[in-house]
Amino acid sequence: MLKQRRDVLVVGGGAAGFFAAINIAEKNPQLKVTILERGNAVLGKVKVSGGGRCNVTHAEFIPQELVKYYPRGEKELLGPFHQFMTGDTMAWFEARGVTLKIEEDGRIFPVSNDSQTIIDCFLNEAKKHKVEVLTNHAVKTISKTENLWQIETNHDDFISEQLVIASGSSPKVWKLLQQLGHRILEPVPSLFTFNIKDNRLKEIPGVVAQNTEVTVLGTDLFSEGPVLVTHWGLSAPAILKLSAFGALELAKRDYKFSIQINFVRRTAEEVIAILKQEKLDSAKKTVFKFPKFDLPKRLWQQLVLAAEMTETDRWGDINKNQLEGLANQLTQAVFKVDGKSTFKEEFVTAGGVDLKEINFKSFESKKHKNLYLAGEVLNIDAVTGGFNFQNAWTGAFIVSEAITKKT
Template structure:
């Protein structure tokens, strides 16, 4: 049995961030990371298409928490302790400058996730954090004084441990054995699988500002919409998938969405089309793209309204005008299944929020057991928010572990 002061289970973003902060604040502590893989920081590597979406340029806690379908209320206090500005400062002090993109996402100026990985590895080495790879945790026991951890490569003991493994069913089972309740995991960030002639053969088309509703629920979102080979994606869909994670799982990922492509009412759209019927009388509807829609999408919606390519505006009857207005403002699509969003697999689920003290990120049930990141039932929409939760929880946990 190898004795350590602090053991961090999980060599991901939250694990490294916590371990470095613990060792930096108290150099006398022996801090060890146990990572099951042959290398850590895998999620950091693939985040943001390999650029690492470190955080999001939202600097007001009350606004930031609105991006967390699970954890919104609980994270408000922690974000007053350590937030976006603190994250930026932490990395800049260690030579990593971040930049803000138009949509608010923040990346290293280098545009490479390797910059973040190198920063963590260098800081861990600098502060003598022991990183042990290929150490799969088998059991975690606690006798009230020490934690005993059995791994595939040997046994360890420590006074305090931090679990930062992300969404890991095996670790959740071990936490259940320690008395914790686990909210069952379901996918959170995913795209919608749809087979429909209106979006067939036009992958890559983006409608810049749409409104999407899940019929039969209160779920809705807005923002860009991307048509893909398999269906629909982009922020409007991913946000909907995050906030609707539990409801959509219940429906077996079979449901209907209504899309308003022009963010206007049916009647207002119809009135506009009637004016266009007069103004563009001799022109073909198919060739007269309107409402700032992508040309290929306009073509599909016109044909779906029962017109031919040569149909002129002047020849439109009441039914065709109404059909086009309906396609533009209330187009219904059948969703049949989901696809993971890139490599960034996020789940809703984890340790019950009521069992975590969010002032310290210590377990309310097991003394000296700390939890950070997605091992807790907290998840966010895409855009750097899941990482910010990881940094915040890891920092606060580290601060309280050292005290």
């Protein structure tokens, strides 16, 4: 089969692939840039991200602070974030007609609240800069002859001087990179919710405890923030952060472990003192009906019942054991986790190409000249909130700078 010549081939029609291709073609219009996408559509993950709104990035503008959101990649991304950062991402999209907004929790979305806005931006920019997008082109082999990369797909064969791998968490592409001598760290899920069957949670899905501390017992894993009760267990930022930073440890445990939650972020002794005062001040009030510590009423009621009180017990009637039991439920509630559930459609993995094999000044492979890798194909992942996209934008931009300097 006749091999088609391109200047730059980009494997992967996702966020990092499009960002790299567009920036390369924009900086050097003479280059013939082609994206190879194995599926029949591009930018699928962009489409579903942020609940269909596309969480473009996060409003953290200090590189030293931004890297703290990456369980894998913290050290390596510090330099790159000094080159292309959150503010650069916002400016890039705004310059191309996409107005962005920062929400209270720091997440950044298009004002349209529609991920299609980001997709349309990419498709329009690709067309404008004559980036060729070939769908249904699954890469079968990658090899190198002299200074040229040879790519065989299920449709056509290509040769190119520059090759960008931005295929995300693709086991098939990881295998091809392994054959090229790269070390691949076995992928495990990184963002997931905890499956928990517990009577305290069974009747209260939808309840959010806003200010908690969560610890995985038997480990150093700890997080803080909101916890959401779901039909299958627990979710929300405090849980998702644990799942990201504990991805490897929790996989080793086959997702069977116990967590301890402090719902009030006080010590048991402090809570007992407050409850004793409440016993004196509100002796005739029922414990069940009047939540303390700004806890959601339904959660408070479940913790009261778990402390072996009834719906009619009054503060003046509860004994020392019940008081201590309630303090324990509020500050040291233990839940058994038995399994995980993927966080929406935003499947993120820990694993990928070993970061020691990448030059982070250019995102070029240390093993092969003119081979660049960006996005989740690398062993980089982050907590939820737009951080995984920021890694994609930064890596892809730096790749585009490196390639255009050579050409």
